[in-house]
Amino acid sequence: MEKNLSESKAPVIGRFQEYFAGNPVAANVLMFVMLIGGFVSASSITSQTFPTLDLGQINITVPYPGATPSEVEESITRRIEEAVIGIDGVIEEAVIGIDGVKRVTSRAYENSGAVSVELKDSVDQTKVRDDIEMAVERLTDFPPRRAEEPDIVRLETVGEVMTLAVSSELSDLELRQGAELIEQELLSIPSVEQELLSIPSVSLVSLFGAKDYEISIEVKQENLRSYGLSIIDVAGAVRDSSINLSSGEIRTKAGDLLLRTNKKSYSGEEFEDIIVKALPNGSLLRLKDIAQIKDGFTEDELIHEFNGKKSLFLKIQKSDSEDAIAIARDVRARLAGYSPPRGIEIDIWDDATETTKNYLSIMIRNGILGFILVFLFLVLMLDLRLATWVAMGVPITFFGAFIFFDFFGVNFTFFTLLALVIVLGIVVDDAVVVGENIIAEQEAGLKGIEAARKGISGVAAPVTVGVLTTMAAFAPLAFVSGFLSQFYQLSQFYQAVPIVVITVLLMSLIEAFLILPAHLTHGSSWSRWPLDSIQQAVSQGLATFREKVVMPQVQNAIRYRKTTITASVLFFALAMSLVAFKVVRFEFLPSIESTRISANLAFPIGTPFEVCRVSSRRVFQRTLRFP
Numbered sequence: 001m002e003k004n005l006s007e008s009k010a011p012v013i014g015r016f017q018e019y020f021a022g023n024p025v026a027a028n029v030l031m032f033v034m035l036i037g038g039f040v041s042a043s044s045i046t047s048q049t050f051p052t053l054d055l056g057q058i059n060i061t062v063p064y065p066g067a068t069p070s071e072v073e074e075s076i077t078r079r080i081e082e083a084v085i086g087i088d089g090v091i092e093e094a095v096i097g098i099d100g101v102k103r104v105t106s107r108a109y110e111n112s113g114a115v116s117v118e119l120k121d122s123v124d125q126t127k128v129r130d131d132i133e134m135a136v137e138r139l140t141d142f143p144p145r146r147a148e149e150p151d152i153v154r155l156e157t158v159g160e161v162m163t164l165a166v167s168s169e170l171s172d173l174e175l176r177q178g179a180e181l182i183e184q185e186l187l188s189i190p191s192v193e194q195e196l197l198s199i200p201s202v203s204l205v206s207l208f209g210a211k212d213y214e215i216s217i218e219v220k221q222e223n224l225r226s227y228g229l230s231i232i233d234v235a236g237a238v239r240d241s242s243i244n245l246s247s248g249e250i251r252t253k254a255g256d257l258l259l260r261t262n263k264k265s266y267s268g269e270e271f272e273d274i275i276v277k278a279l280p281n282g283s284l285l286r287l288k289d290i291a292q293i294k295d296g297f298t299e300d301e302l303i304h305e306f307n308g309k310k311s312l313f314l315k316i317q318k319s320d321s322e323d324a325i326a327i328a329r330d331v332r333a334r335l336a337g338y339s340p341p342r343g344i345e346i347d348i349w350d351d352a353t354e355t356t357k358n359y360l361s362i363m364i365r366n367g368i369l370g371f372i373l374v375f376l377f378l379v380l381m382l383d384l385r386l387a388t389w390v391a392m393g394v395p396i397t398f399f400g401a402f403i404f405f406d407f408f409g410v411n412f413t414f415f416t417l418l419a420l421v422i423v424l425g426i427v428v429d430d431a432v433v434v435g436e437n438i439i440a441e442q443e444a445g446l447k448g449i450e451a452a453r454k455g456i457s458g459v460a461a462p463v464t465v466g467v468l469t470t471m472a473a474f475a476p477l478a479f480v481s482g483f484l485s486q487f488y489q490l491s492q493f494y495q496a497v498p499i500v501v502i503t504v505l506l507m508s509l510i511e512a513f514l515i516l517p518a519h520l521t522h523g524s525s526w527s528r529w530p531l532d533s534i535q536q537a538v539s540q541g542l543a544t545f546r547e548k549v550v551m552p553q554v555q556n557a558i559r560y561r562k563t564t565i566t567a568s569v570l571f572f573a574l575a576m577s578l579v580a581f582k583v584v585r586f587e588f589l590p591s592i593e594s595t596r597i598s599a600n601l602a603f604p605i606g607t608p609f610e611v612c613r614v615s616s617r618r619v620f621q622r623t624l625r626f627p
Contacts, residue, residue, distance in 0.1 A: 020514040021452035027518030031396055034507070038399025045405055046323040047412040048159055049356045051496060055155040058129055060084075060115040060136065064147040069108040075144045076113035077106035083135040084117055129154045149244070158204055158317040161324045162331055165349040166340075167311035172297060176210055178344040179312040183207050202327060204317040209304040211297035215268050223290040227277060234276060238287070241265075241274040268295040301609040306347065308620070313349065328353040350596070359414060367421055371395075374428055380538045384531060386435045389519045393431040393511045394424065400507035401500065408503075410496045419500035426470060427508040433459050434512045438520050452517040463512065467505045474498040 020027045062076045081104055106115045119128055133152050136142070143150060166179040183205050219234055242265040250257040265271050272288035279285055287293065304311050316331060318324050328351055340346050371394055378387035398420060410416060438455030446454055478498040557564045578584045599619055603612055 017456055017513055017517065018449055018453055021456075021517040021521050022449045024518045024521075027515045030510075031515050034396055034400035034403070034511075038402035041406055042399070042402045042412075045402070045410070045412055046321070047325050047356060047360055049359055049414055051411065051413050051415065052159060052320040053157045055157060056119045056125070057155045058117045058119065058125075058132060058152065059155060060117070060132070060150055060152050061112060062114075062143055062147055062150045063112045064144070065111050066146060067111060069110055072110075072113040073106075073108035076147065077108050077115055079139055079142060080113075080115045080136060080150070081106055083139055084115070084132050125154055146239070146243075156319070158319060159322075159324055160352040161316045161318050161327050162348060162352065163350040164314040164316070164331075165306040165311050165347045166314060167306040167309040167345045167347070168343050169309055170343045172211070172310070174343070175310055175312060176297075178341045179207055179210070179314060181341060182344075182346065183314055202316060202331065203319065203322065206315045206317070207312060208315060209302075209311070209313045211300050211302055214296055214298045215265075215271060216294045216296060217271065217287070217291050218294070219291040227279075227285060227290065229277065229290070234287070234291070237276045238271070238274060242271065268293040303613060305620075306349065309345070324353050324356060360412065360417065364417065367417065367424070370421065370424055374424070378428075378432070379531070380535060381542075382432075382436070383439065383535070386439055386520065389516055390428060390431040390435050393508070393516060394427055396515065397427050397504055397507040397511050400510065401503040404503050405500075408499045410499055413496065415494055416496050416500055419497040420504065422497075423470075423501050423504045423508075426467070426505065427511075430463050430467065430508050430512045431516055433463055435516055435520055438517060442520075448521055452521045456513060456517060460513070464509065467509055471502045471505055474501045 020030070060080055062072075062080075064072050064076060067075070085104055103118045104115065106113065117132065119125055129152060136150055136152065164182075166175070166182060168175045168178060170178075217234070217238065219231065224230060224234070241263060244260070244262050244264045248259055250259065265274070271293050272286065274287040275284050276287055276290065277285040304313070316327065318327055332348070335346060335348070338346070371391070374394070375387065375391040378390055381387075382390070405411075434456060437459045438452055441451040441455045441458075475498050477494050601612065601615055601619065603615075
């Protein structure tokens, strides 16, 4: 009767612990749920070197050909500012929080204008972008005549995956068309024939290193004179005919009709039929009758070569939710059996995922090595059974935490693995303290569940308080906000650290209080000769060191308190001075060894392009001599 009464008065948590300690099956089920669930969750978590930054910014750009900066400011940027200020989610144009920084900024250039809008924290950025787009569309007589439609883009940080070099000895136009064909095939565009390189996992591909397309219209002076025209007349005809123009709307009882002309020309053939003048005989003089129209490229002095051949580059990128390593693997698999267009060669110029894999593998190897060293040290100090289950607490705890990583949006990055290494020692300490106390109660004569209950209750409070204080130390990093804050730009890299630390420490409490006691309650010692002899010798050696070296120093420190405090202050000041005088340097991001060597040649302003080309060719020829 007294036993039942004491059990009814026991705390719910205590009864929960006793249930798992006396039921190894339940403890093993919980352990396998954490291990298997964590393994499945980890396989779906993306990997990248550094986290993706949330820029929290929307850019609005409006091309305005032929306009001066003052015209752009008056007709474009100022009107957009007035429209977007006051939208829910947009911070008003004022100095808030950081002196001298405006939340809505605008820049007026020759031929274009740009407005940058910083968003408040924790808002629906897609909704705010839609609100800004609607506000701009409500502006009357906007955009002005000759200006193009505004481009409203929410800035998103994309990750580098891989860069492909597309090289050929064909003409510039054929090389550009071949590169664009491959780009379209990478994106699986339906309008292009489905070739071998249509990869579903690739969503962001951009072409760079190419000259911009240009349509040149060349008119001879004789043709102008024969028809009584000037170059201004021809330019005006082209400008008035190749245009997208909104002309308001017609409101009727049946509904509103938007009036708009979409006649902008994008190819030389479309420009050929532009009417320049009506002749006296009733015929129409078209642009092709007096001008030579060429589809080509701008006359930029720009050359890209790969292995001595003209080349363009395709940059493959990823969004935050995509796995760079998986994308690179898919691209490599398709390139292995892909036949490019005739005369075109494709090579992998840069693979950013190699750095990611190498960096993550180093952290993983270091973590495994640390785990092995911890296990070996525990075996020398503790019974083999206790050392084994204490060491097993590390993977059980980590895999249990992996279950929640996807829910909190945590990826495997350098900082995620760093956080795991940080808490590795704490996880082991919790298990050692709980396990040692249970073993001590067993050696004192208690058996089974009673030893587990007594052992846990003796250390539950200090272990829990220690874990909670560690959580409290890391938790503030999760609440830093405001992108324009320099500290926040740094803290975005570390935002995953408090999530990782807190989830791992919570799982460590579950493992130490529920799973570990069930494995220590039943069974006997696993240590046998010669391991038990080695463990006894190590224990005696440590006891001797503690009694003859450590304890006398502790007694002296207590006896001479003022000297101890003074020495502590001096050591602290010395440590701070090493940082202040940069003897110990601070690096926010670690330096990663590059896999590429680059050479930049600088020439005086005005140096002919041919001189630059010959010099760079000479450097290229020298590099071929290296193995």
